[in-house]
Amino acid sequence: MVKTKKKAGLLQELKESIPAYILILPTIAILIIFLFIPFANAFRISLYKYKGYGELRNFVGLDNYVKVLQDEQFYRAFGNTFKLIACDLLFSITIGFILAYILFKGIRLKRFFNTALFIPYLISMVVIGCIWRIIYDPTIGPLNQILEMIGLGNLAQPWLSQVGTALPAIIVTWIWRTIPFNMLICYANIMTLPKDQLEAAEMDGASQLQRLRYIIIPHMIPTFVTLGILTVTNDLRAFDMVWVMTQGGPGGASDVLTSYVYSNAFQSQKFGPATAASIIMMVVMIGITILLQVVKKAGGKNNE
Amino acid sequence: MKKKVISVLLAATMIGGLLAGCGSGSGSDSKTEDGKTKIRFLSAMELVDEDMIEAFEKENPDIEVDFDYVDSGNYSAKFAALASSNEVPDVFWTQAGYYCDQINEGLLLDISEYLDGDNYEGDATWRDTYVPALLENLQSIVQSGCGEMDSYDYGVPFTMTTVAVMYDKAMYEKLGLSVPETWDAFMANCEAIKEAGYTPLSVQSNTCIDWLPRLFWDQFCRDEIEEEGKSFENGEMTFQSESVQKGLETYKEIWDKGYLPENFMTSDLDTTAQLFLQGELAQVLIAPDKLEYIMDNAPDTMELGTYVLPGIDGLPSRTLGGASNIFAVSADTENPDAAVKLVQYLTSKTNFTTDEGLKYSSSGLVNVERDPALDEILAGYNAAAENGFCPETFVPVTVSTEIKTAFQEDLIPNYLLGQVSLEDMTTELQDIYNTYLEDKE
Numbered sequence: 001m002v003k004t005k006k007k008a009g010l011l012q013e014l015k016e017s018i019p020a021y022i023l024i025l026p027t028i029a030i031l032i033i034f035l036f037i038p039f040a041n042a043f044r045i046s047l048y049k050y051k052g053y054g055e056l057r058n059f060v061g062l063d064n065y066v067k068v069l070q071d072e073q074f075y076r077a078f079g080n081t082f083k084l085i086a087c088d089l090l091f092s093i094t095i096g097f098i099l100a101y102i103l104f105k106g107i108r109l110k111r112f113f114n115t116a117l118f119i120p121y122l123i124s125m126v127v128i129g130c131i132w133r134i135i136y137d138p139t140i141g142p143l144n145q146i147l148e149m150i151g152l153g154n155l156a157q158p159w160l161s162q163v164g165t166a167l168p169a170i171i172v173t174w175i176w177r178t179i180p181f182n183m184l185i186c187y188a189n190i191m192t193l194p195k196d197q198l199e200a201a202e203m204d205g206a207s208q209l210q211r212l213r214y215i216i217i218p219h220m221i222p223t224f225v226t227l228g229i230l231t232v233t234n235d236l237r238a239f240d241m242v243w244v245m246t247q248g249g250p251g252g253a254s255d256v257l258t259s260y261v262y263s264n265a266f267q268s269q270k271f272g273p274a275t276a277a278s279i280i281m282m283v284v285m286i287g288i289t290i291l292l293q294v295v296k297k298a299g300g301k302n303n304e
Numbered sequence: 305m306k307k308k309v310i311s312v313l314l315a316a317t318m319i320g321g322l323l324a325g326c327g328s329g330s331g332s333d334s335k336t337e338d339g340k341t342k343i344r345f346l347s348a349m350e351l352v353d354e355d356m357i358e359a360f361e362k363e364n365p366d367i368e369v370d371f372d373y374v375d376s377g378n379y380s381a382k383f384a385a386l387a388s389s390n391e392v393p394d395v396f397w398t399q400a401g402y403y404c405d406q407i408n409e410g411l412l413l414d415i416s417e418y419l420d421g422d423n424y425e426g427d428a429t430w431r432d433t434y435v436p437a438l439l440e441n442l443q444s445i446v447q448s449g450c451g452e453m454d455s456y457d458y459g460v461p462f463t464m465t466t467v468a469v470m471y472d473k474a475m476y477e478k479l480g481l482s483v484p485e486t487w488d489a490f491m492a493n494c495e496a497i498k499e500a501g502y503t504p505l506s507v508q509s510n511t512c513i514d515w516l517p518r519l520f521w522d523q524f525c526r527d528e529i530e531e532e533g534k535s536f537e538n539g540e541m542t543f544q545s546e547s548v549q550k551g552l553e554t555y556k557e558i559w560d561k562g563y564l565p566e567n568f569m570t571s572d573l574d575t576t577a578q579l580f581l582q583g584e585l586a587q588v589l590i591a592p593d594k595l596e597y598i599m600d601n602a603p604d605t606m607e608l609g610t611y612v613l614p615g616i617d618g619l620p621s622r623t624l625g626g627a628s629n630i631f632a633v634s635a636d637t638e639n640p641d642a643a644v645k646l647v648q649y650l651t652s653k654t655n656f657t658t659d660e661g662l663k664y665s666s667s668g669l670v671n672v673e674r675d676p677a678l679d680e681i682l683a684g685y686n687a688a689a690e691n692g693f694c695p696e697t698f699v700p701v702t703v704s705t706e707i708k709t710a711f712q713e714d715l716i717p718n719y720l721l722g723q724v725s726l727e728d729m730t731t732e733l734q735d736i737y738n739t740y741l742e743d744k745e
Contacts, residue, residue: 049743051384051405051409051705052384052385052387052388053383053384053387053388053392053409053411054387054409054410054411073714137567137575138565138566138567139565139566139567139579139582139584140575140578140579140582157566158566158567158570160567160570161566161567161568161569161570161571162721163721163723246570247377247570247713249569249570249713249717250569250570250717250718250721251569251713251714251715251716251717251718251721251723251724252713252714252717252718253723262381263709263713265381265384266378266380266381266384267380267381267705267709267713268705268706268709268710268713269380269384269405269705269706269709270706271384
């Protein structure tokens, strides 16, 4: 009797949910068409030797995965991606926070600076890449010219054409681009800080540094974690700026994971290893995202 | 119930809209609304522009061309994307490495019958309008890249590419230099230019980073390949052969001496041209189809001239190029006649004598002569062509996209920058070449 009741309840529930299922059908269709089918196709390609056109004929099994995992350039690109992420996390969030704090403290022409500092974020990555490519140019670029003007001509160099400087030059540009976003988010969050806490601390004689250390920074920690997650997921997809500035060169010195995949697929026409690398990259990205979510949750629980 | 009906209708509309968006649309129709034959054309040649296409459409009002330009650096990506979605354009530009891959995949139309028919103007056999050596050069690319075939006519050359050194005569005069006739004289000039504070030499862009070693190989390996009959295919020649290594070592020597610009690895055509026009770069190894910007923007103080790069081993200096720009027709085109008509027009006397942008190019056609006034400046290109062409696949670094890309994008930069040893570089090239041979079988 109880079983029949339960069954009837379930059926009733399903019946009531039909409109909801129908309404989410387009979303599921979009996911299937634009995510699952391409993914299945990509996985299939990763098992073949394939030039990007023609039939899939040459089945090689997991060889492409082995090839990628044995390729030094893959690890170099992997390392470069994490160097970019590490520098972005450290410098971009820190500088973004400092700028936000300065704006919070109040300066002359605050509105102007607020807008002006945000401008780099509004420019497209490709345009930024083109601009900075000119800035770094060893002969016509303003950076070397300025260095020479101020007597530091010995530091002038072909920034994007050397193994040792190509990646750092890209990282500097990348950080320059991401600071405004971090600054804006930090600024929005500092503004939510209860004023009475700061006033109470001030009345109790807390110095500016103490207020920053004991009130503002603890208040900002959840924001920093969120910015950290956004930075990691965004930087793992870094491509356009890197491609415009160096195409991963010279000789792969500034390759990141995405440019590694792109050049393998579309320049060398090695679609098999390229899709294998992109699937490995996807697994890594999912792993990192899960890890960050766990860390965030653990952080949240500790704060409670 | 009403709710359910509404939700079903909404969902159906959204899915319908979504699927409609995924359809191929009318873009691939071969006829326009007004009954014209529509063909799609993909080019990576800067010389082919909208004006040229308009001129063709004006002469052929029954054909409409859907023209798409992509720079040569992104051509491979664009073509692969189109081919993988069965959207290969009716007519497209291609180049040695891609050309053989495309033939092997059955993507190109055999145009031998058309070549034996009339040319665009209808006053000669189409095949006979090309400089014979140029067409042979193109056929040899197919033969070495695809093996024995019934036909080697899957495309036609667009312009006769030659490579020469462009220099500023005024700078030469200022430094007391003369046009070098031997390799030693060339190197002495480079040293003098460097001491005077200028960059001695560059190639037109980083996509041509392989030009110098290929020119050196044409000298160092010529006897072995052409006199002794050795070949890479049968293993008598390898990338570890002394002559091949010597070509690479010489390249490194030039880099180490500082004769090439610091941004050599990343400098594109515009950057190199600007460097030259600003007087910072003394000489640039450049093909005539890339001269337009320099010729049109050279300051009055500059006096341009060209000469053939002297042979490093004292042999007659042959030039790279020949049929390095190819136009081909898709094997799947629904309008082969219209597609071939466009290719005929592009490589016709009509086009080369009317299009302003082609004035610096060598047409590669027997019935077209260049403006004599330009011949003096561009004498180096004529001299380069007189010595003949270095076979495209002499040392097989352009035989497939994979080896070409690995050589240009990875191995040369890393070798010059000291990141990869000569031994590692040649071993890797040989490995890729061996894989290519296995795949070919």
